[in-house]
Amino acid sequence: MNKQLPQENSLFRLPIYVITGFLGSGKTTLLNQLLRQPGMQQTMVIVNELGEIGIDHLLIETNTEDIILLEGGCLCCYVRTDLIQTLEKLFSQREGKELPEFVRILVETTGLADPAPVLRTLIHDRFIATHYRLEAVLTTVDAVYGNQQLNDYDEAVKQAALANHLILTKIDQVDATTQAILQQRLRRLNPTAVIHEVNLHQDQFDVNILLNTNCYNNQTQQLDVKKWLQADVYLGHQEVISAISPTQVSPFTTHQPYSHQHDIYIKTFCIEHHEPLHWLTLERWIQQLTRLRGKDLLRTKGIVYTIESDLPIIIQGVQHIFHPPVTLKAWPTQQRCSQIVFITRNIEKNIIEQLLHELIKSKTVIEACSAALILLSPPTDLHR
Numbered sequence: 487m488n489k490q491l492p493q494e495n496s497l498f499r500l501p502i503y504v505i506t507g508f509l510g511s512g513k514t515t516l517l518n519q520l521l522r523q524p525g526m527q528q529t530m531v532i533v534n535e536l537g538e539i540g541i542d543h544l545l546i547e548t549n550t551e552d553i554i555l556l557e558g559g560c561l562c563c564y565v566r567t568d569l570i571q572t573l574e575k576l577f578s579q580r581e582g583k584e585l586p587e588f589v590r591i592l593v594e595t596t597g598l599a600d601p602a603p604v605l606r607t608l609i610h611d612r613f614i615a616t617h618y619r620l621e622a623v624l625t626t627v628d629a630v631y632g633n634q635q636l637n638d639y640d641e642a643v644k645q646a647a648l649a650n651h652l653i654l655t656k657i658d659q660v661d662a663t664t665q666a667i668l669q670q671r672l673r674r675l676n677p678t679a680v681i682h683e684v685n686l687h688q689d690q691f692d693v694n695i696l697l698n699t700n701c702y703n704n705q706t707q708q709l710d711v712k713k714w715l716q717a718d719v720y721l722g723h724q725e726v727i728s729a730i731s732p733t734q735v736s737p738f739t740t741h742q743p744y745s746h747q748h749d750i751y752i753k754t755f756c757i758e759h760h761e762p763l764h765w766l767t768l769e770r771w772i773q774q775l776t777r778l779r780g781k782d783l784l785r786t787k788g789i790v791y792t793i794e795s796d797l798p799i800i801i802q803g804v805q806h807i808f809h810p811p812v813t814l815k816a817w818p819t820q821q822r823c824s825q826i827v828f829i830t831r832n833i834e835k836n837i838i839e840q841l842l843h844e845l846i847k848s849k850t851v852i853e854a855c856s857a858a859l860i861l862l863s864p865p866t867d868l869h870r
């Protein structure tokens with residue numbers, strides 16, 4: 487992490503909404519619904535398609551100058567540089583008034599995209615992070631095939647785990663029990679996402695839900711930390727999860743125990759620390775986590791209380807990439823404490839907590855590294 491702590495500023499940054507979801511789950515249908523609604527004028531759309539010649543963009547009902555196609559590979563692996571270049575170009579064309587003014591960007595990924603590298607790209611690149619902000623991730627989940635896709639594809643699990651909004655589509659095609667079971671599974675996988683259940687052929691997904699539930703105050707452009715972090719939800723969720731026996735048979739399929747499903751590997755929790763932390767300790771903690779298990783740190787975000795500053799500092803990362811920390815102008819509540827939310831793949835809360843305690847005690851870098859090595863070696867049976 488960068489030692490310089492920039493102050494939160496009030497500069498307008500263009501919001502980016504990422505629409506993801508497994509193959510055929512309704513991304514394009516949702517996108518079209520959103521674009522038809524009055525609040526969505528001035529939206530630029532970036533569509534990523536697999537294959538040599540993309541056709542999905544032809545199905546998107548918007549003016550051709552408001553849509554950009556990234557083809558020839560998946561955003562999460564091949565065309566990340568294209569995304570950065572496209573966003574840079576869009577920003578300068580908008581500044582130079584070479585394009586109609588737009589106030590937000592929607593990025594539709596391919597159905598096979600792992601969203602983590604996409605989010606990482608958005609927070610890592612200095613230019614992008616200065617001029618844009620990742621506003622929300624919307625994930626469509628097919629009510630018919632969702633359960634099976636979560637069983638079979640790690641990408642589907644990550645798409646659901648990293649969402650702010652989970653849109654359960656095609657509910658007209660399943661019975662109430664199937665729908666309720668999938669809903670419960672999604673809730674367990676992602677305790678903070680808002681779950682919407684829709685028949686996209688009939689129901690309108692109200693765009694105001696998106697526009698009004700973001701984590702920024704539109705007037706002041708400041709981050710609403712409580713809303714952004716939702717630490718209370720994670721703290722409550724942990725108790726629910728701890729009460730579930732790991733050997734319990736899954737309610738989703740009659741034969742498979744939890745341990746055969748991808749989502750048993752997803753852990754979501756919040757670590758609270760009430761004493762102020764040395765910045766160096768915090769930095770070492772993140773360094774060790776990212777060095778040894780960066781790939782499995784799907785999302786980290788938090789507010790931290792340090793010895794060096796009276797003000798709270800916001801940290802956030804996706805896998806091994808961390809955004810430069812930002813100092814807020816004030817504490818959001820009277821209570822001063824660090825709260826860091828993690829979504830991991832197979833890293834337990836107690837391991838990350840133990841590492842922090844070891845680092846607080848350790849005097850040298852060597853001590854810190856060996857504590858981390860012992861605690862963070864990945865289990866050999868990690869299901870990928």
Ligand SMILES: Nc1nc2c(ncn2[C@@H]2O[C@H](COP(=O)(O)OP(=O)(O)OP(=O)(O)O)[C@@H](O)[C@H]2O)c(=O)[nH]1
Pocket residue numbers: 507508509510511512513514515516542596597626655656657658659684685686687
């Ligand atoms: N019955 C029903 N069909 C839906 C619903 N949502 C989407 N569909 C249909 O599902 C099919 C796939 O929808 P798309 O919007 O193309 O899905 P997608 O996620 O963009 O698909 P890919 O880009 O191929 O991954 C289309 O035929 C849609 O009309 C729904 O809520 N109910």
